[in-house]
Every structure is written in C-alpha cells, then in structure tokens.
Amino acid sequence: MIEVNGLNKAYQTQKVVDQVSFQLKGAGVTAIIGPNGAGKSTLLGLISRLQHPDQGWVRVDELDVHHCAGDRLAQTLAILRQENQISTRLTVKDLVSFGRYPYSKGRINEQDLYKIEQALVFLDLTDLRHRYLDELSGGQRQRAYIAMVLCQDTRYLLLDEPLNNLDMKHAVGIMKLLRRAADEMGKQVVLVLHDINFAATYADCILAMKEGQLVYMGSPEVVITPEIMLDLYDLEMTIQQVRGKPVAFYYS
Template sequence: MAIDISHLNKRYGDKTVVDDVSLSIPKGKVTSFIGPNGAGKSTVLGMMSRLLSADSGKILLDGADISHIHSREIARKLAILKQSNHVGLRLTVEDLVAFGRFPYSQGILNAEDKRFIDEAIAYMDLGELRTRYLNELSGGQRQRAFIAMVLAQDTEYILLDEPLNNLDMKHSAQIMRVLHQLCRDKGKTVVVVIHDINFASVYSDHIFAMQQGRLVFSGTSEQLMSSEQLEAIFGFHMPVHQIDEHRLGLYFIA
C-alpha cells in the first residue's frame, strides 16, 4: 500500500472533524473521497500531505511515518492542490507551472525542468494561454493552470481537493481522464476529494465515503453505486441507472 492511515483524529475546539479514521490507499490507482460537505474529507487530505497536523493517529508514506520525513523529501514524493488557491502576484500561466519544479530546481530551471513544464502545460491544454496572466483567465482556466503546476512537480503521489471546481463539463471530463491516464501510463497514485458521485464512479479504482468525520464506506464503484448505499451516505434517495459499463446516480432528479 502507498499510504496507510491508522486511527486518525482531528478536532477544532469542541468539534471532532475526523474521528478514528483508518484506511489504506492503493498504489498506482485513482482513489476518491466522497461524502456530504463537512464530512472531514479535505481535513484527511490535509493531514495526509502534512499541511495539517493530526491530534492523534499515524500516517505512513511508503512505510515511513510522514511526521518524520523532511519537507523537501515530501515535496519530491507528494504534491497537493488545495481547494482554494489565491495568488496575489502577477504571474503568467508558465510562471505558475514553473513553481511545481521548485523542490528540484530551487528556482534555477534546467532543461529537464523546462521539459516537465512544457509537458504539464500541454497535458492541461494551456498552450495558447501560457503567456497570459492568471488574473486575465476564467476560473476554470486558472484551475487547469494550478493542476498543471501539480503535474509539473512530477511526484509519485498526487492529492487533489475538489479539482473540478470552476470547470465546465468538457474540462471536468478532461481532468478526470488525465488523472486516470497518469495512473495507467505513469504509475502515479492519485487521491481526489470530489463532490460529483458520477465522476467518482466512472474514474475511480477505489472509493472512500465519509460522514460526520467517520469513514462509512470503502470499496469499488460497483459496490458503492446502489440507491440504498448512496442514500445511507448522502441522506436522500438517488436513482441509479446502468449506462453501458457504468452505474450513474441521477441525483438531479432525486
């Protein structure tokens, strides 16, 4: 297993936001976290990346306790894109993507760094926008630029918190296809917090569901996608239909 979590807990004041969570994330796969708002999904992701400290519990990255790994080594093994990204500096798309190479370049880009930057920009279909400034882009275009920055970091583990925010249907599908391709072709391990149950169902190899800070489901899309199972997680009836090889939740007509 790539990432092993045991008995993880996090509180803010009197509120428990992650409650005794234990799980293992498979290597080289797309793993999704789903669940209602406030379920603790993003908090677990933050602790996995060491952006947040756990009150108790343990997180192992390739068998090593993440709390004992040097920050620079983590940045070469694991990249995270948080849900909210605010850049006050006047940066072009290319400048932003270049930040992904900092753990290697320390700000001095070589030919290999530039190759990763070019590949990431191409992956995210940003070639025509690479010299544009971030404040000139739409929300969806900026989101794709941030994802390109994470790809340029070229880590084995990629953690994404709501990566489809501000994206239209075309680019949401593009992002999920790219993430699946990174696992299949490059052996990356991708962990995604996602609110759209159908994207999770179609593109995930494994799915965890959380509710009120606790892990309430662990399994495949096939095991998850039933009206009864989804109602237990989200609290309302959701018809599930089979379309080709996929089972999709029709939440918009629930």
C-alpha cells in the first residue's frame, strides 16, 4: 500500500503540492491527471524520494520512503522519470540490466539474468536486445526504459508521463503493457498522464490535481464527468460511455 499524508512542497513562496493525502491499496493502475502546473510530476517525485517534502510523509508497505536505506527502497519501488538521457552508448540488454543493480551491485548472477530475460520478453524486446538505444524508434526506446524498471522487480512502478512524444500506436501499446503488468504481475502502477481518455480507458483509479491540491479521487466513472473536467481544465466536454468506459469529446 502507498500511503501519502499531508504532503507539502513549495518553491520560494509558491506551493506546488498542497496538503495532499491519499492511500492506494493492492495492484492496479492509478493515473494522476490535471492541467499543466497542477503539481503532478512533483507529487510523483515526492512519492519516489526524488524530491523531499517540506511537510508530510510517504509510506510504501510500511516503509518510510524518506528515511529508509536506498537499497531497500529500490527493491520496493521503481521510478521512470520524464526525461531519460544516457550519454553512454548502450544496448537494450545493457540498459535493462541496470534494473538489477539494487540486488547485484553490478555482479550479475543467474537470478538477475532470468529477470532480465523476463523483462525483455514481456516488453517484446528479445529481437532488439543487442541494438543500441540510439538506433531505436521513440516507442522502442520507451519500451526499453520500461523494461529496465520492470526488471527492478518491485511491487510499485511510478512513471512520469511515459507517453510523451509517442504516436497513438506506440502510446496504446505502452498502456496495454502497463495494464498487463498490473493484471498479470500484481504491480501497482502509478503514472502521470495528460490524455484523460487513456486515463479513463486503462486506469482503475484517477487522482485529479489542480493548483497543487488533490481535488478529486475515484474510478474513471466517478472522475471523468463533464462537471469535473470543466472544473479541472476550464474546458467544456461531453462524456459518453464507449465499451463501458467514459470517453471525453472536447468542445468550446
């Protein structure tokens, strides 16, 4: 379980996360949505210890995120940041193997090799294992980064805007893989999304933020409504049910 209590984060006088509290239990996909500047990425950074809160605390399976050993946290929670830049020329397999560092400290054993292979198969990267990252398409490269965090073998996966700069086909493919990770591997996947239709289609729970505050939380059916979307984005929408999921059509 992820427990967040009273999180505050400010830069100078501007609060970017303001008294945020919630709990996420069990496996599933949770999408954090909201307009630009709502505090979504900062919240994810606070949960993963990439940033330190001014007030409040985060616990993951009773582990105090901001006061525990780094190795223990890395075996519990994996984070994929929005910008991933590696200057060294690496193959896909080299990159994925980085996910085993919290366990192997660079000395890969048979268990590590098994986890690396499992991640390559799950992300459909076996034929690309020896290709260099700079030789891949954007969608292939993003799958390689997700394979790396999956290879870390944590119960919790946090991803900051993993669909950025991807076309529709690759974005759908990534979301289907993350949905499978939750359903087949029992992962709790928490990700920041801009596209509310992807959130509605693939998420079990939606956290909606505005001006640093968590203003709505619930299932897509509860959160993706015309009234809430107008409040969040100041944009009128019509919401229709398509195959049992709410889909937003914009107009203004």
